[in-house]
Amino acid sequence: MYGLGILKGMAVTLRHLFKKPITVEYPEEQVPRAARFRGYEFVWYEERCTGCASCAKFCPLGIIRIETSPEQDPGVGGKYKLEKFDIDTGRCMFCALCVEACPYDALFMGSTFERGSYSRAGLVVHKEDLNKGVKKPSVYYRPHLEAAGYHSEKELSAKEVGRW
Amino acid sequence: MDVIYNIFAILEKAIVDGLTPGLGAEAALAVMAFIKIFMVANVGLIMVMVFIYMERRVLGRFQVRLGPNRVGPEGILQPLADAVKIMIKEDIIPKAADRLIFNMAPIMAFVPIMLVFAVIPFGVGVAGGQTYYMTVANLDIGILYVLAVTSLGEIAVFMAGWSSNNKFALFGAMRAAAQLVSYEIPLVLAVVGVVIVTGSLSLVKIVEAQAVPFIFMQPLGFVIFITAVSAELNRTPFDLLEAESELVTGYHIEYSGMKFGMFYLAEYLAAFAFSAVISTLFLGGWMGPVLPSYVWLLLKALFVFFLFIWVRATLPRVRIDQVMALAWKFLLPLALINIGITAVEALLWPTFPWFLAPVNIGIGVLVTWALAAAFRKVWEPRWKPGQFAPTPAGG
Numbered sequence: 001m002y003g004l005g006i007l008k009g010m011a012v013t014l015r016h017l018f019k020k021p022i023t024v025e026y027p028e029e030q031v032p033r034a035a036r037f038r039g040y041e042f043v044w045y046e047e048r049c050t051g052c053a054s055c056a057k058f059c060p061l062g063i064i065r066i067e068t069s070p071e072q073d074p075g076v077g078g079k080y081k082l083e084k085f086d087i088d089t090g091r092c093m094f095c096a097l098c099v100e101a102c103p104y105d106a107l108f109m110g111s112t113f114e115r116g117s118y119s120r121a122g123l124v125v126h127k128e129d130l131n132k133g134v135k136k137p138s139v140y141y142r143p144h145l146e147a148a149g150y151h152s153e154k155e156l157s158a159k160e161v162g163r164w
Numbered sequence: 165m166d167v168i169y170n171i172f173a174i175l176e177k178a179i180v181d182g183l184t185p186g187l188g189a190e191a192a193l194a195v196m197a198f199i200k201i202f203m204v205a206n207v208g209l210i211m212v213m214v215f216i217y218m219e220r221r222v223l224g225r226f227q228v229r230l231g232p233n234r235v236g237p238e239g240i241l242q243p244l245a246d247a248v249k250i251m252i253k254e255d256i257i258p259k260a261a262d263r264l265i266f267n268m269a270p271i272m273a274f275v276p277i278m279l280v281f282a283v284i285p286f287g288v289g290v291a292g293g294q295t296y297y298m299t300v301a302n303l304d305i306g307i308l309y310v311l312a313v314t315s316l317g318e319i320a321v322f323m324a325g326w327s328s329n330n331k332f333a334l335f336g337a338m339r340a341a342a343q344l345v346s347y348e349i350p351l352v353l354a355v356v357g358v359v360i361v362t363g364s365l366s367l368v369k370i371v372e373a374q375a376v377p378f379i380f381m382q383p384l385g386f387v388i389f390i391t392a393v394s395a396e397l398n399r400t401p402f403d404l405l406e407a408e409s410e411l412v413t414g415y416h417i418e419y420s421g422m423k424f425g426m427f428y429l430a431e432y433l434a435a436f437a438f439s440a441v442i443s444t445l446f447l448g449g450w451m452g453p454v455l456p457s458y459v460w461l462l463l464k465a466l467f468v469f470f471l472f473i474w475v476r477a478t479l480p481r482v483r484i485d486q487v488m489a490l491a492w493k494f495l496l497p498l499a500l501i502n503i504g505i506t507a508v509e510a511l512l513w514p515t516f517p518w519f520l521a522p523v524n525i526g527i528g529v530l531v532t533w534a535l536a537a538a539f540r541k542v543w544e545p546r547w548k549p550g551q552f553a554p555t556p557a558g559g
Binding site: 006014019 | 222
């Protein structure tokens with residue numbers, strides 16, 4: 001029957017008219033992200049960090065800058081005092097090798113993506129920013145968090161986030 | 165309630181009666197005509213905004229997204245924001261353009277469409293025992309006037325395409341000339357059926373004759389008319405003179421700022437005008453239960469425009485040769501057959517009783533099917549379903 005194809009097509013579009021729009025209205029709501037999302041805004045715990053600079057050594061781009069000063073000899077199990085911990089995220093490629101390298105569960109990938117800036121300098125995340133930042137780590141390369149069913153829904157303290 | 169139904173008639177009577185002692189009867193009517201023109205022009209422009217908003221929102225929902233919803237509550241101020249944007253944009257005239265014609269074309273596109281609203285009967289009202297029709301000019305040849313005036317729009321398209329001195333604009337304009345001239349003929353012939361049933365060219369008389377809406381009395385005419393109108397309006401199955409993907413918007417490619425705005429305005433004004441004309445010719449115009457007459461006409465126009473949006477959301481653009489073939493080989497014979505059937509019925513049953521409606525729907529389906537089959541088998545015999553290219557003769 002001629003013209004039936006058109007009517008069939010019209011019926012398909014009419015069905016779509018009554019579907020719920022799939023639009024996620026961004027500033028008000030966000031697309032749900034995977035637990036292992038490698039987001040912007042690294043989550044870093046100064047209490048856990050010893051200043052070993054493993055992350056800086058493993059970074060393929062060399063964009064993590066760490067300056068430490070020993071107040072006294074840290075000894076076994078001690079830690080350096082951190083003067084600087086800067087990550088130049090403007091050049092970061094989010095490979096997460098720094099997170100994989102961290103032996104003390106101090107550095108995590110973030111779960112957010114909203115850290116836009118008008119200048120290159122604004123993209124450098126300083127130690128102060130990291131301390132003030134939202135501590136909602138991604139579970140990327142942190143199987144103990146993933147096993148606990150954590151999905152970046154609440155902030156974690158330095159005690160809760162590590163394996164010990 | 166009576167006051168609400170007849171508000172415009174009461175106002176008209178009050179203004180004319182109030183001005184007659186001071187100015188004389190003719191001057192009072194002239195003042196009334198100016199008031200009417202002002203009101204109709206504003207209704208037209210406001211409805212353009214409604215249509216633009218509706219098109220974007222409804223098309224969005226068809227595509228399972230939201231459409232513009234940021235400017236104002238639910239995005240209703242979006243057309244205003246667009247208008248402001250378009251007015252503050254730079255007005256560019258190409259160096260090689262024919263400046264006079266280039267500048268005149270947007271006006272030429274806008275004015276004829278505006279003129280259509282002079283004869284559309286928006287409603288009816290009774291005041292002091294007298295019937296007032298809500299139309300600027302109750303012409304006896306209303307529908308003829310509509311057809312004549314809307315045809316002028318295509319001159320504007322060609323002026324714009326030619327004067328831009330741009331090959332894409334010229335392509336668009338050439339296609340427009342071919343397409344619009346072709347579709348004018350089935351458009352006019354589809355109206356003839358309605359005119360035979362009514363026995364009048366006056367839009368007011370056509371509405372008053374529709375005890376049964378003509379969409380049931382003239383189903384074939386309705387289908388031909390709405391197809392031809394969507395070609396006249398350059399809406400999607402036939403929008404190949406704008407054709408974003410191949411002609412980069414065609415004839416108005418070189419226009420920017422308010423001149424482009426005029427084309428845009430004229431396009432949606434034409435959509436409203438033709439929606440109102442289709443409602444008047446086939447859907448019973450202002451007639452309807454409960455609601456006031458002027459609300460009914462606007463509701464019907466919105467419904468017709470919804471049909472256009474629905475078609476736009478569904479059908480892909482056709483090729484230029486398919487457009488031409490559809491007009492000349494399919495719609496034109498169909499329109500002639502429709503006139504023949506209607507003429508025979510007019511001889512047998514001059515009053516057009518209601519039982520002709522199901523009969524006409526049956527005949528319409530049958531004739532359309534037969535003609536479509538003939539279209540496939542006789543006029544396009546080389547092109548068989550499932551075959552991707554015409555085979556050479558003897559091959």
